[in-house]
Amino acid sequence: MPQRSSKSSKTSKVGETKLAKAVVKKTSSRSGSSKKLTKGVAVTKKTSVVKPTKKRSRAEDLILLQTLRGMRDLLPGEQAYWEQVRHVVSREAREYGFSRLDLPVAEYANLFVRGIGEDTEIVRDQLYSFDSPSGERVVLRPDLTLGVARSYIQHGMNVLSRPVKLFSIGPVFRHERPKEGCYRELWQSNFEIIGEEDAVLDAQVIQLADSIVNRLGIRHLQFQINSVGSYQSQKAYRTLLGSYLQSKRHKLPQEFRDLIDTNPFAILDSSEDKCMQVAASAPQAIDHLDPESRAHFKEVLEYLDELGISYVINPHLVRGLGYYTRTVFEIWSTQDGGSTYAIGGGGRYDELIGRLGCEPTPAIGFALGLDRLVLEMKRVKARVYSEPKPRVFLAQIGVLAKRKSLKMFSDLERNGVLVAESFGRGNLKTQMRMAERRGVDVTLVLGQKEALDGTVIVKDMVSGSQETVLAEKAVNVVKKILKNTVGVKK
């Protein structure tokens, strides 16, 4: 351990991936002699801190300059898409009357275990959980809805006028097998309407989802919708389904037989041939709804028809999160050429807040997967918001000039003029080259002579002409040139 930390501090100034390789190589080349020692250290560390799951290779011990599996950096080159998504999502949320709520990424484990349900795949296999130093069982949230519900209860939002509309953006964590569009840290934007059970809100929420994806330029989508009924009727249906599946047990593939007890809905949802055959004649949730849910669902569909939003009713649609009652829906990409996945989903959870220990409060919400929205935008080559580019370059020569450049830079910036620079370089030719490459309209040259005179050279890059002006007038001169070139350049 001390070895490693001294190494990383020594090299931390160099940066980037070369470093990672250098460290790895260096260590491995000398590891022959210190093999036993290193191993010993690793073993004690393993047993005391980390769960002794799989044996880790020595190479694995050395991987520290790499993101965790399924997690990734959102690099500068990709940010235009993310800006766009965040911008559209936030604006739409505001227009639909949602207030922003930001939540911690970690919560008590029990919130999710009780809220989502112990039987669900998410809780059983996909939770990032750990004990805090003070011994609390903590999880990284796999979902935003439960945090919102918790916050709603904790801060007594039930006294607010109803419905309470809350909107959040942030990462959630699920331990799944990564692939395109499937990450272990994924970003969601989440919308919840709490305190109202009117079917019009179910429709409004779907309308909002539709509006967001449309504004992002994403097409080729399909809304799938279903109703799972009240908690009570779900239990009854589940029993019914369970006994049906038991009777067809021998027709199911081996790996699905265990699911009959744990998650029978997954069998209905499966696209495996034999499962589909069995599912085809299975009792359908929609035929076993309680009368109120049935009426509610009918109403939701009527609203959607009125809105002109097309949808398909998918009787096998059941969501992985156990808190849903009545309406559930998902938005699927139907774009060709790539994996198919849902880019959003949600539903009604009228009984969750009551089950968490508050007065019964109906609610509906949904989440959009931001990573997948970005992916879709790339697929359809959607237009993205691009940052305004600097149209002025500030070049500087000499120590005194460099000192004055910082001041000049901030004068321009404060007057709303975006400026590019390369203060680290002193060579004028190089700086002019950079100015050219950046495509600026004006270059300011501040050299030793100008610094002494309190002037600066203002060069019009389009015409090539330049003039020397007093430093304090530079901002105005620059602005004037920019104004004149604005119509010329495309």
Next chain:
RNA sequence: GCGGCUAUCGUUCAAUGGUAGGACAUCAGGUUGUGGUCCUGAGAAUGAGGGUUCAAUUCCCUCUAGUCGCCCCA
């Protein structure tokens, strides 16, 4: 979690059982303080560990990562 395919400079594309090469990008130059193109030069890679071999980047195994399918979802 299960199965298939893949892994070479920052990116991309070559090559090889015996010195790994190009392009783009980066950096430095092309005489004193002025521009895209051009010229010169530099740095930079066989994912990790093990095996077969005189010799492995190349063949084999394991791991890791990526990708595709299943499962599930966002």
